[in-house]
Amino acid sequence: xxxxxxxxxxxxxxxxxxxxxxxxxxxxxxxxxxxxxxxxxxxxxxxxxxxxxxxxxxxxxxxxxxxxxxxxxxxxxxxxxxxxxxxxxxxxxxxxxxxxxxxxxxxxxxxxxxxxxxxxxxxxxxxxxxxxxxxxxxxxxxxxxxxxxxxxxxxxxxxxxxxxxxxxxxxxxxxxxxxxxxxxxxxxxxxxxxxxxxxxxxxxxxxxx
Numbered sequence: 001x002x003x004x005x006x007x008x009x010x011x012x013x014x015x016x017x018x019x020x021x022x023x024x025x026x027x028x029x030x031x032x033x034x035x036x037x038x039x040x041x042x043x044x045x046x047x048x049x050x051x052x053x054x055x056x057x058x059x060x061x062x063x064x065x066x067x068x069x070x071x072x073x074x075x076x077x078x079x080x081x082x083x084x085x086x087x088x089x090x091x092x093x094x095x096x097x098x099x100x101x102x103x104x105x106x107x108x109x110x111x112x113x114x115x116x117x118x119x120x121x122x123x124x125x126x127x128x129x130x131x132x133x134x135x136x137x138x139x140x141x142x143x144x145x146x147x148x149x150x151x152x153x154x155x156x157x158x159x160x161x162x163x164x165x166x167x168x169x170x171x172x173x174x175x176x177x178x179x180x181x182x183x184x185x186x187x188x189x190x191x192x193x194x195x196x197x198x199x200x201x202x203x204x205x206x207x208x209x
Contacts, residue, residue, distance in 0.1 A: 001027075001158065003151065005170040006123070012169055013123070017130050019167045020045065025052045027140045027154050028127065029171025031120030032092045032180045032197050033147040034140035034154050035064065036165065040074075041133050043104050049136050050106075051163045055143045061107050062094050062115030062182075064137035066129040071116045074134065075099055080185050080207060087206045090118040090125065092180040092197025094137075107136075113186040123171060139179060140165075149174040 004012050006029075016037075019026050023044035026037045036052060038045035040063050050057050065071040068085045075097035077085075084095060096113040108114060117137060118125055128134055139147035141157040148154035151170040158164055182193035183203055190207060192200045 001155065001164045001168050002166065003155075003168045003170055009123070009126075013127055013130055016127055016167060016169060020127070020131060020135060023048060024166040025049055025163075027148070027158075027165050027168040028123055029121050029169060029174065030064075030124055030137065031090075031174065032176045032178060033149050033174050034171075035119070035124065035137040036140045037064065037124070037127070037135040037137065039131070039133065040103060040107060040135055043106065046104055046106050046136075048163070049138060052158070052161055052165055053138065053141070053143050054162065055138075057106065058109055060109040060111050060115070061136045061138050062096075062117065063134040064124040064128055065116050065118055065134045066125045067118055070128060070134065071097070073100070074103055075114050075116055078185060080190060083206055083209075084183065084203065085118075088198055088203075090120045090122075092120065092176055092178075093117060093203075094180045094182040096182060096184040096186055096193065098186050113184065115182060117180055119180075120175070121171060123169060147179060149177045 179196040181198040184191040
């Protein structure tokens with residue numbers, strides 16, 4: 001796994017985009033934990049994500065998007081999603097929204113929704129803007145192991161992986177060092193899937209306003 005830092009952000013973005021376009025997996029920084037990124041529109045890329053993580057293909061993959069406008073092409077952004085995005089994005093929140101069913105079916109793993117987020121760290125959104133499409137934002141680790149939060153833990157996280165990511169973007173220590181909060185908006189009542197960087201109480205306050 002080749003490692004580059006963010007001393008030259010434009011060069012890092014170009015190299016990351018090249019790896020994504022080639023169907024390979026990268027590790028990139030977010031504000032929560034390090035993420036494993038592949039093209040969300042490529043079956044080769046999605047296959048690389050599952051293989052690298054050793055993850056069951058019955059589990060869906062969430063997406064990093066440049067912004068909510070980019071997300072609209074892939075998921076339904078309802079009034080609740082608009083509210084939560086305005087309050088918390090960019091940031092540590094993943095919104096599971098009804099899919100428009102234009103992404104490879106393997107990414108959804110049979111679920112009606114797709115998780116989308118705009119990380120608070122600018123690298124992922126900038127990469128999605130450069131590519132013109134989303135990438136995955138599943139945690140950087142082999143399934144069952146703790147998610148990586150910096151270069152050292154990312155290298156350790158894939159030490160036993162059958163397939164290594166091709167590139168690691170070293171962005172230093174993740175500020176929150178915990179996963180994003182995941183909210184399911186595919187049903188009439190918003191449901192908490194995982195509480196992380198943002199409290200569910202804060203989510204409920206915004207939705208009730």
